[in-house]
Amino acid sequence: MMKGKLTFYCRMLHVSRQAFYKYLQRKDRPWKYQKLADAMRDILKEDECNDTYGRSRMRDALLQKKPKDVDIPSERTVYRVMEEIGISHRPKRKPNGITKADKAARKSDDLLKRDFRSTEPLTKCVTDITEIKASDGKLYVSAMFDCFDLAVLGLAMATNMKAPLCAP
Template structure:
């Protein structure tokens, strides 16, 4: 039979507060190093019943309020108390990482809790810190409030954006309110596991060059003005009751999606419908695509010429030549269907998810290459 662990009262109370705040059970167990969910359920039951004194009882001892456990001798009592105190310290070491990187706030709270039963010097020895260090931390304990506020703010931003942002974009959002270093934000996100959960890396595929139209972009995805360089592509949406496709056109000036279509058939009419959604274009506008049959078709080539658009195409088997729109389609799937685990849903939900994300991408999602501006706002400022 395994050794039974006695959790400190502050760990139990924090676990209860996290559950009452809506934190998932698995996350609470992992963060506080609690063995099983039954213990957590019991603590919540005690808290709701107002039996807070039970948080202090030693493991395996059940007793009424105001009465302590009974022991056969004074020696047994001292041994039990010593074992209980050691267990408290060991659990707190796991809970806050004490021994590798001591958390000042936790050390101060622990000494305050145990100093009536043990000398401060002995508690500090167990924690592996100097007594002078404890007193210095205690004098500065009030300063930790601002640090906690920053951590809460970072956590809120990460959750609001469904963990789509890395530390650079979270830093950019925080700098609108306060001065903060990106390394500090990165440490906090690593500490709590709030890193970006999307963007699975893909290998670059190569192929022999085979030109139908010249590659006018040649990997230059920068544009000096709106509607100067456009890119287009089709991606699969295999998440609904039937296979769907998304055809989209992106403006390289600000990354904005300026036209898109969702359909169940990947044919020439499908991409022509997307082309018709474009606004009025300036003379000399370039539209870049891959060498797919829908883009090399006679009907599509004619429609492009009638709009006064100059056609450009990637080399065959080289998606990197159209990296910008490929990246957008990857972000769309990673930050919606894969993140929310929408692997099998209805056609209507798939269409609504895509429409909502494109609006989010254009009007809400900041982009580092735009100096952390929104695509639509960036275009408006340029105008």
């Protein structure tokens, strides 16, 4: 290749001639993170649930497995290598809570004062609502617990989250 043509192509690609020659020197060199990338792929193949591994869980798995001839790098390097080989985990959904505070509503009194211990049965009872997503909608399950021995006093289910669901 003539020097004049090389200068023209480098200018067109916004690359210096020096960078082009450096590229020619190292283009056949193997990637320095190839063994690390192979170890990451092996971890993903071990179990089908491992595809949810992010950078911190992947680094922890590498530290636990200790693959041969692989130096475990920082979490940031693990992230970059995962991005490079296309195994970075993207959460499928953003959790959205069901509690929407009404700013104008009257605040309830904290009758238990965050003390959930009880010395006698049925003196302090609490309830909790759990939202379960089903194929045909949402199901809300409310359980009432006794603070004395954490026994379940009752369960209620409904397709809405209205006050009667929690009432005894």
